[in-house]
Amino acid sequence: MEITVIGAGYVGLVAGCCLAGSGNRVTCADVDEEKVRLLNSGDVPIYESGIERLISEGLAAGRLRFTTDAAEGVRTADVIFVAVGTPPGEDGRADLDFVLDAARTIGDHLRPGAVVVMKSTVPVGTTELVRAEIARRTDLPFHMCSNPEFLKEGDAVADFLYPDRVVCGVDSDRARRCMEELYEPFIRSGNPLIFMDIASAELTKYAANAMLAARISMMNQFADLCEQTGADIERVRRGVGSDPRIGSAFLYAGTGYGGSCLPKDVRAIIRSAEAQGVDLGILRSVAEANDRQTTVLVRKILKRFGDDLTGLRFALWGLAFKPRTDDMREAPSRAIAEALRGRGASVVAHDPAAMEQSREFYLGDAVDYAENEYEALDGADALVVVTEWLQYRRPDWSQLARRMARPIVFDGRNVFEPDRMASRGFEHYPVGRRQIGPAETA
Numbered sequence: 159m160e161i162t163v164i165g166a167g168y169v170g171l172v173a174g175c176c177l178a179g180s181g182n183r184v185t186c187a188d189v190d191e192e193k194v195r196l197l198n199s200g201d202v203p204i205y206e207s208g209i210e211r212l213i214s215e216g217l218a219a220g221r222l223r224f225t226t227d228a229a230e231g232v233r234t235a236d237v238i239f240v241a242v243g244t245p246p247g248e249d250g251r252a253d254l255d256f257v258l259d260a261a262r263t264i265g266d267h268l269r270p271g272a273v274v275v276m277k278s279t280v281p282v283g284t285t286e287l288v289r290a291e292i293a294r295r296t297d298l299p300f301h302m303c304s305n306p307e308f309l310k311e312g313d314a315v316a317d318f319l320y321p322d323r324v325v326c327g328v329d330s331d332r333a334r335r336c337m338e339e340l341y342e343p344f345i346r347s348g349n350p351l352i353f354m355d356i357a358s359a360e361l362t363k364y365a366a367n368a369m370l371a372a373r374i375s376m377m378n379q380f381a382d383l384c385e386q387t388g389a390d391i392e393r394v395r396r397g398v399g400s401d402p403r404i405g406s407a408f409l410y411a412g413t414g415y416g417g418s419c420l421p422k423d424v425r426a427i428i429r430s431a432e433a434q435g436v437d438l439g440i441l442r443s444v445a446e447a448n449d450r451q452t453t454v455l456v457r458k459i460l461k462r463f464g465d466d467l468t469g470l471r472f473a474l475w476g477l478a479f480k481p482r483t484d485d486m487r488e489a490p491s492r493a494i495a496e497a498l499r500g501r502g503a504s505v506v507a508h509d510p511a512a513m514e515q516s517r518e519f520y521l522g523d524a525v526d527y528a529e530n531e532y533e534a535l536d537g538a539d540a541l542v543v544v545t546e547w548l549q550y551r552r553p554d555w556s557q558l559a560r561r562m563a564r565p566i567v568f569d570g571r572n573v574f575e576p577d578r579m580a581s582r583g584f585e586h587y588p589v590g591r592r593q594i595g596p597a598e599t600a
């Protein structure tokens with residue numbers, strides 16, 4: 159099939175190169191000229207395992223190309239995916255400007271019978287808005303589909319190639335057959351392609367993210383309770399997660415959820431429900447709990463060092479909102495680094511993938527960047543673990559002891575065991591577990 163994907167970000171790029179990998183001819187269009195230039199020269203603007211190979215194979219086979227001219231791609235496409243960003247607007251609702259821009263380009267150039275697929279995460283009713291926007295600009299027949307994306311950054315390619323399920327909201331046979339044909343290569347092991355109406359597909363995406371966010375916030379509140387009562391959130395997690403009705407994913411207490419999806423999607427569904435007169439009170443609490451949680455480490459740090467951090471130096475391990483991605487959108491590291499700097503401390507950060515993003519778009523030179531995780535420790539009064547990259551989990555403790563000014567670790571992802579930290583002589587402040595204060599290491 160001839161496919162055009164509008165928006166070559168985390169979602170569009172992954173979808174585009176996987177669909178090219180299964181034999182389709184794919185044009186990925188993006189308004190970002192620098193991104194398109196990089197992609198055409200074989201460079202990959204995002205950090206995502208497996209994507210480089212798919213892109214270079216697609217380019218070499220002539221099945222994948224990148225352009226800034228979406229119109230050119232739309233003119234020849236049987237299927238057009240809209241995968242542009244839907245960032246939070248001022249009131250928290252999804253900002254649909256990029257989506258509607260894409261709709262106008264489609265309306266001006268589409269070929270008869272094309273299927274337009276909404277992949278961006280959009281509130282219920284948006285696919286119909288897009289349909290109306292296109293129909294204002296053309297009399298040609300076309301079909302709409304809502305096909306929300308469930309990939310996880312860090313595992314995005316694998317998630318697309320081997321999805322748990324694919325959700326498609328359709329209202330025509332043509333759209334249904336087209337999605338069956340496109341996804342058939344990826345669901346050969348029997349994972350379901352679930353068809354439904356368009357509104358239900360749109361809401362499924364928000365409901366899924368809302369449930370994941372709720373699990374995290376609930377565990378974070380239980381972690382608070384653990385610290386007050388002497389219970390251990392890691393034991394509680396294992397005990398709870400082994401119940402098959404509950405399952406073990408998304409039960410980790412820590413510094414709160416971040417990234418480009420959960421925070422914005424929770425806020426967006428709350429706002430769009432309000433507009434329908436529906437109060438999603440549970441989700442308002444989930445969001446509030448998460449806002450509070452992003453400062454849990456700062457509160458622990460202030461409790462340990464006092465409110466004035468002037469002259470203190472903190473090593474930050476991890477900038478990305480989670481491991482195996484360079485994405486720092488709504489990453490807890492940003493609030494933590496800014497709070498420490500705001501109280502007079504200096505911060506030296508390390509992240510295996512996100513330092514360039516941080517330097518360019520987020521923390522700039524408000525923090526120093528270390529070549530490797532050990533260099534970040536030199537002279538540090540404390541280590542703050544913000545992202546649970548694998549390489550941070552079993553560090554060389556002798557280097558920590560030698561390089562740090564004081565053996566103090568704030569463990570925002572519970573990567574270290576309290577008992578072992580005590581025997582290594584480290585103060586250790588995890589989330590929802592036994593705190594090893596100065597008295598216990600003396």
Ligand SMILES: NC(=O)c1ccc[n+]([C@@H]2O[C@H](COP(=O)([O-])OP(=O)(O)OC[C@H]3O[C@@H](n4cnc5c(N)ncnc54)[C@H](O)[C@@H]3O)[C@@H](O)[C@H]2O)c1
Pocket residue numbers: 164165166167168169170187188189190193228241242243244256259260277278279280307308309310311418419
């Ligand atoms: N990132 C994720 O993990 C993830 C997962 C599931 C769903 N989603 C959803 O998918 C959508 C895209 O997310 P993303 O993370 O890929 O965003 P992104 O910001 O990484 O990429 C969006 C791209 O769209 C481009 N763009 C904007 N307007 C355009 C236009 N008119 N024509 C062509 N290109 C245009 C931007 O330049 C950018 O490169 C969002 O709605 C998001 O909520 C994201």
